[in-house]
Amino acid sequence: MAEAVDRQSEQGAPGRALLPVVAAAGLVKRFGLLTANDRIDLRVDPGEIHALLGENGAGKSTLVKMLYGLLQPDSGTIQWRGEPVVIDGPAAARRLGIGMVFQHFSLFDSLTVAENVALALDGGESRAALARRLAKVSADYGLALEPDRYVHTLSVGERQRIEIVRCLLQDPRLLILDEPTAVLTPQEADQLFRTLGRLAREGRAILYITHRLDEVRRFCHRATILRHGKVVGVCDPRHETPATLARMMIGADVGSVHDRRADVAAGPVRLAVRDLTSAREDRHGVALRGVSFDVRGGEILAIAGVAGNGQAELFAHISGERASDRNDMVAISGLDAGDKGIGERRKLGAAFVPEERLGHAAAPRLSLSDNAILTGHGISRLMSGWRIDRAAALAVVDAVTQGFDVRKGRxxxxxxxxxxxxxxxxxxxxxxxxxxALLVVSQPTWGVDAGAAAIIRQALVDLARRGSAVLMISQDLDEIFQIADRIAVIHDGRISACHPIAEMSSERLGLLMGGAEQVDAGAR
Amino acid sequence: MDLATAIILTVVTASTPLLLAALGELVVERSGVLNLGVEGMMVMGAACGFAAAFTTGSPSVGILAAMAAGMAMAALFAGLVLGLVANQVACGLALTILGLGLSGLIGQGFVGQKLEPMAKIAIPLLSGIPVLGPVLFRQDPFVYTSFALVGFAAWFLSATRAGLILRAIGDNHASAHALGHDVLMVRFLAVLFGGACAGLAGGYLSLVYTPFWVTGMSAGRGWIALALVVFASWRPGRVLFGAYFFGAMSIGQLHLQALRGVLPDFLVLPGQFWSALPYAATIVVLVAISRARGRGGAAPAMLGTVFAPDR
Incomplete structure (x- = not known):
């Protein structure tokens, strides 16, 4: 199948004289008053790995959705290998030779791998023939798949493999990937980069959306940078520094975190987790097995790990959303709290920020002041007797707005x-x-742009410096290395020993996240 | 014809309308749409089927009219929940209320009229088998259709590409849309199919089961059909079992009540108890099945959620 595509030079550095695979000119897309894409020009050549860089809301996803036919541009043109085209749906995009790997995978949990693959093809192929092609492509590219497994039983990395193989079966000339490494371990990401490099050498073009600057500098040939829906630059990222790229993305220097390691005098133990063990709650759940660690006042302990290795369960047990089997499995400020509810734990001085902003950390249809009351009614002065003190709640909203630069209309x-x-x-x-006294926060800057992330991280550091204990569950290794004092890795419901951040390399961390060194689980 | 055969025959007639309606709803729900209006579509099928058959004198026209009425109601529902992105539960309930009222209006001129029961079609040779012959092979077209539909639905969902797309849409409509499948069209067709099945079930009631029209003659069967789909964990084969189990229980309780004089006194329970028994027993049995099979209990993940593609 690879033969269909023109071969390119070794490094995949494309000759400029070549006809671009895709060239967009003056693309505009509006949603109501918001102009998501404003006169975007983009050119991707054969054999090129082209990065599309930008903050959240810069218009990256909108742009690629237009290239994949999921959205129609309000104006502007798209040329495919020199010919003007109208891409009126994903099927049309696939016919041209465009494949796309989505950020939130477009997979079907209750179907098998083979069925998931079949759904992305145009049909007319027998199941046996498809199974043969599937086996051949996964062998050719070293992307192992078991066709009869149900998707809900697979890891994130395996799921992404399905998406990629599914695209490769269509022999695409252009492969679009929307933030593909956001959910992968460093090792899985390296495997992905090797695959992409090989695809580029076969002459395929790759359009790669990300906001991770180091990846872009390592293996992309060209980058188009978007800000507020406009193209603000096209460059060769191999000749840029992370700082120059970031400046183009954000339009200003990114605030770095200060005062991060003032000498950490070990404070009292604010959170003690002792041999926390739980059964799997449902078929998607993870059983916790003997999780133990302490968090002291004045420090930030980060728990790293690939999503779905027990982080959600751990958070639920610490926050009190789930009661623990034994009372002493979770102790807050020295008091056993394993059977206490969320409100009682808050009264012991704990605060919790779950991963999901909408629907878990905040009730979407309630006002901000109501949301402030929801977590604060037990411990702050938001109640006068049985009555809600509206003015106090509004004051909280104002204080947060001011302290954290929350931008809102009303x-x-x-x-x-x-x-x-x-x-x-x-x-x-x-x-x-x-x-x-204790803040437990899960994925504090997940899907948040760099400016907001900097503010949140600084606030976590400041809180710890004031003597509080912070437990941060995060998948973002950059973030962990930026602000954590100690780190532990969770894998398959077990937790590693806690290491000082200075003693941890990202390679070692990657191995721990992938489940190597399981033996050191629980050792302290 | 002995008593056993007679009882089994009545079980078949009691089960067929449930089976037809439940199969239609099963396909609808596998596509991710929850249509609570089965009762309304069914009773409209009964009224229109009877009216058409009585007016034209042709049972075939009656059957077609019953299906058309069910589909018209389904199309109305689809327009609201798919086109206008309305709440499916509210629209389904409204559809039932509308159907019950509208069917009373349509059927008003036909109250007290009577049709000739539809002729049974005997399959040569096979119908001569004792007991099984009359039960399985000397039936009206509805019964044959209902069996064929079970096989068709099972085959369609598991072995065809269209069935795969329908299941995929029920599992994750955003992904299906992203892959270029027409979520709303597939759901529209599924809802129409469900309407045709419910209409057919209603037609069976007024053309075969009791060949006359009575207001509200669906008598809650649409709700039973809905429950059967859930307890059968969205599998056609289990719907067949569930429908016949419920049919057998509902006929059985009538015979048990008739034994009143024969049974010892302590077994003489109020009639209401026996009337309630089929419902309770069916729930218990189907819950036991879906628990025993473990993984099969999962509902389509998108069931009852609305989908509006941005464009």
Missing amino acids: RDPEAASLSGGNLQKFVVGREILRDP
Whole structure:
């Protein structure tokens, strides 16, 4: 199948004289008042790995959705190998030779791998023939798949493999990947880069969306940078530094975190988790097995790991959303709290920021002040007797707005009307302003743009410096290395020993996240 | 014809309308749409089927009219929940209320009229088999259709590409849309199919089961059909079992009540108890099945959620 595509030079550095695979000119897409894409020009050549860089909301996904036919541009043209085309749907895109790997995978959990693959093809092929092709492509590219497994039983890395193989079966000339490494371990990401390099050498063009600058510099040939829906630059990332790329993306220097390791005098143990063990809650759940660690006042302990290795269960047990089997499995501020509810744990000085902003950390259709009351009614002065003190709740909203630069239209809007980054600043700020003795936060900057992420990370560091204990569950290794004092890795419901961050390399961390060194689980 | 054969025959007639309606709803729900209006579509099928058959004198026209009525109701539902992205539960309930009212209006002129029961079609040779012959091979077209539909639905869902797309849409409509499948069209066709099946089930009631029209004659069967789909964990084969189990229980309780004089006194329970028994027993049995089979209990993940593609 690879023979169909013109071969390119070794490094995949494309000759400029070549006809581009795809060239967009003046693409405009509006959603109501918002101009998501404003006169975008983009050119991708054969054999090229082309990065599309930008913050959240810069218009990257909108642009590729137009290339894949999921959205129609309001104006502008798309040329495919020199010919003007109208791509009126994904099927049309596939016919041209465009394949796409989605950020939130477009897979079907209750179907098998083979069925998932068949759904992305245009039909007319027998199941046996498809199975043969599937086996051949996965062998050719070293992307192992078991066709009869159900998708819900697979890991994230395996799921991504399905998406990629599914695209390769269509022998695409252009492969679009939307933030493919966001959910992978470093080792899985390296495997992906090797595959992509090989595809580029076969002459295929790759359009790669990301906001991870180091990846772009390592293996992309060209980068188009978007900001607020406009192209602000095209460059060769191999000749740029992370700082110059970031400046183009954000339009200003990214605030770095200061004061990160003031000497950490070991404070009292604020959170002690002792041999926390739980059964699997359902077929998607993970059983926790003997998880033990301490978090002391003044430090940030990060728990790294690939999603779905027990982080959700751990958070639920610490926050009190799930009661533990034994009372002493979770102790907050020295008191056994394994059977206590969320409110009682808050009264012990704990605060919690779950991963999901909408629907878990905040009730989407309630106003911000109502949301402040929801987590604060037990411990702050938001109640006068049995009555809600509206003015106090509004004061909390104002304080968070000011302290965390929450941008919103009205004084007290619905939570759902805030952008992701601003709502995250609000839910983190709401807890931090209560000055908790212990803050447990899951994925504090997940899907948040760099500016908001910097504010949130600085606030976590400041909180720890004031003597609180911070437990941060995160998948973002950059973030962990930036602010954590100690780190532990969770894998398949077990936790590694806690290491000081200085003693941990990202390679070692990757191995731990992938399940190597399981033996050191629980050792301390 | 002995008593046993007679009882089994009545079980078949009691089960067929449930089976037809439940199969239609099963396909609808596998596509991710929850249509609670089965009762309304069914009773409209009964009224229109009877009206058409009585007016034209042709049972075939009656059957077609019953299906058309069910589909018209389904199309109305689809327009609301697919086209206008309305709440499926509210629209389904409204559809039932509308169907019950509208069918009373349509059937008003036909109250007290009577049709000739539809002729049974005997399959040569096979119908001569004792007991099984009359039960299985000397039936009206509805019964044959209902069996054929079970096989068709099972084959369609598991072995065809269209069935795969329908299941995929029920599992994750955003992904299916991203892959270029027409979510709304597939759901529209599924809802129409469900309407045709419910209409057919209603037609069976007024053309075969009791060949006359009575207001509200669906008598809750649409709701039973809905429950059967859930307890059968969205599998056609289990719907067949569930429908016949419920049919057998509902006929059985009538015979048990008739034994009142024969049974010892302590077994003489109020009639309401026996009337309730089929419902309770069916739930217990189907819950036991879906628990025993473990993984099969999962509902289509998108069931009852709305989908509006941005464009």
